[in-house]
Amino acid sequence: MIDLLSLATAVDPEGLLPARQQMALSLGWHIILACFGVAFPAMIFVAHWRGIARxxxxxxxxxxxxxKVSAVLFAIGAVSGTVLSFEMGLLWPGLMGEFGDVLxxxxxxxxxxxFVEAIFLGIYLYGWGRMPPxxxxxMVVPMAVAGVVGTFCVISVNAWMNAPSGFRIVDGQVVDVDPWAAMFNDIVVLQFAHMWVAAYMVVGFTIAGVYAVGMLRGRRDRHHRLGFAIPFVFASIAAVAQPVIGHLLGGDLSDRQPAKLAAFELATTTEAPAPLRIGGVLVDGEVYGAIEIPRLGSIIxxxxxxxxxxxxxxIPPENHPPVNITHWAFQTMVGIGTLLALAVVLYWIVRWRGHDLRDRRWFLRFAAAxxxxxxxxxxxxxIATEVGRQPWIVYGVMRTSEAAGSNSGLWWLLGTTAVIYTAMTAxxxxxxxxxxxxxxxxQQELPSPYAPQEPNRHYDPPSGSESS
Known part of the structure; x- marks a missing residue:
């Protein structure tokens, strides 16, 4: 949630820079695993339903x-999620001390x-061969719902940081706390939708990519084709929907966080109509190397x-975010998102015309990437939304430097966390x-008693097949 690359100044508390780096590492690593908790259950449900129905x-x-893959990722994610729970109070004592009742x-x-997600994941895993089909x-349904609800709750905290509500400050004290108003703030629905759809893109394209690699290695059996198809359908819908949701989310940014919008657009002065700047860097107040498309900035x-x-x-200079990081992060997100959306549209148009791009190696390579x-x-x-909010941890209310502590020993925590996360990844x-x-x-584990049986009552993958 915190800018990871801005350098602390001499007046900043000693704990500010290590807290930023620690939060960036923890969240950047955990958010990938969290995507699987949000999106993977729906794909499992579709595959399981298809198996029963057909x-x-x-x-x-x-x-x-x-x-079983989901269980492995969930176990790893549980560790990083627990670390994050402790980090909020440890890294940002000013924030939690002031706004703990709100959050x-x-x-x-x-x-x-x-806990609900963990319980039903365990029941689902244990239930193979032991429960009616x-x-x-x-059992997948509460697991999926719990993953979505948990993600909504976390996103609501971040949305509140961008659009704080549910409290008043009187004589320096937080009063009239309304946790429900804080949780359901003005932008939480769109910000959650943006992340929810992103999770389906990440998981759908990643799982489909695993099977694309298998097909590139010659495993063109039905196992791989179906393993590619189910997640790719989810990813395709998400990739097309995401630009629309992102556009809606950013629709009022000029009023809500004008400094962030200025950094996104690399706008040093107010322009009407404004061009869209692609690439470029800001150096000493001047923009260099940008490609300008007239009027498109105002349109978008x-x-x-x-x-x-x-x-x-x-905007006062002391309230400027790190412009170049914000600009390039935003354009990276938009550029990749546009590329993936166009790619899936091309795939389905070609599929509608009777051709299957899964037989083309160039497409499988792209799917793997x-x-x-x-x-x-x-x-x-x-990075774009968090660095672009700087220097505020709670926009317009509390600066990031005011939320950090003075514990310089946090560098040791950062180093330890990096080692642990590397080991868990390996x-x-x-x-x-x-x-x-x-x-x-x-090798097959306990076959389901309600599964259609082969003549020898065992499932033997076709020759040369691979599971992932």
């Missing part, structure tokens, strides 16, 4: 294996959602041919690769 052994195997409700509900399938940012885009000259690109776009989007990759290898070798 008597599809392959779909049931996909659901079973995806659930307590969403954090409490997020904790409850976490439709009842077993329904203000939905108008002539409306002005506020410039940095209208789409997952990392979606992750990069999501991380860039978070462990997760090792476990997932081991699972995939065993599945490729034909």
């Amino acid at each position: 008597g599809d052994v392959v779909a049931l195997r996909l659901a079973q294996r995806w659930a 307590g409700l969403p954090f409490a509900l997020e904790g409850l959602s976490f 439709r009842r077993h399938l329904l 940012a203000r939905n108008s041919l002539t409306a002005p885009v506020p410039g940095l000259d209208t 789409a997952g990392p690109l979606a992750v990069l776009a999501m991380e860039a989007g978070w 462990a997760a990759v090792t476990v997932l690769r081991s699972m995939a290898r065993r599945w490729r070798e034909g």
Whole structure:
């Protein structure tokens, strides 16, 4: 939630810079895992439902294996999520000391959602072969709902930081606290929708990319084609919807956070109509290397041919965000998002015309890269919105420097966290690769008693197939 690259000044508390770096590392790492908790259950549900409704052994195997992958990622995410819970108070004592009563409700509900998700994930995993098929399938629903609710609660805190509400400050004291008003602030619905759809892009393109790699290696069996198709459909819908949601979210940015909009557009002065600047850097108040498209800035940012885009000259210098980081992060997000949206539109047009691009190696290579690109776009989007809010941790109310403590020992915490996260990443990759290898070798865990059975009552993947 905090700008990770701005340098602390001499008057800043000693804990400010390590707190920023720690929060950036923790959130940047955890948010990827959180996406799987939001989006993966829906894909598992579709695969499992298809297996029951159509008597599809392959779909049931996909659901079973995806659930086990989800369990591994959930276990890793539980560690990083727990770390974040402690970090808010440790890194930002000024924020939590002042606004703890305002923010307590969403954090409490997020904790409850976490436990519900964990319980039903366990039931679902244990239920293979032990529960009636439709009842077993329904265990995915509360798991999926809990993931969405938990994410909404966390996003509501960040949305509140961008549009604070639900309290008043009288004589320097926070009074008239309304946690529900804070949680359901003015931008929470659109900001949550933006992140929710991003999660489907990240997970859909990543899972589809795994099977695209398998197909590039010659595994063109139905297991891989279905494993690609289900998540790719989710990702396609999300990729097309995301630019619309992002545009709606940024529609009132000129009134709500004009400094952030000025940094997005690299606008040093107020212009009407304003051009769209692609690329470029701001050096000593001058823009260098940008490609300008006349009027397009006003059209995109203000939905108008002539409306002005506020410039940095209208904002006190001490309230300027780090402009170049904000600008490039925003353009990276928009550029990748546009590329992915155009790619899926092309895929479905070609599919509608009777051709399947999954038979083309160039498309499979692009599909394999789409997952990392979606992750990069999501991380860039978070950098844009968080760095663009600086120097405020609560916009217009509390500066980031006022929220930090004076504990310089936080550098040790940062180093320890980096080591732990690196080890967890290596462990997760090792476990997932081991699972995939065993599945490729034909090792099958407890088959579901309600699955359609092969003549020998075992599912043997076609020769040369691979599971991921």
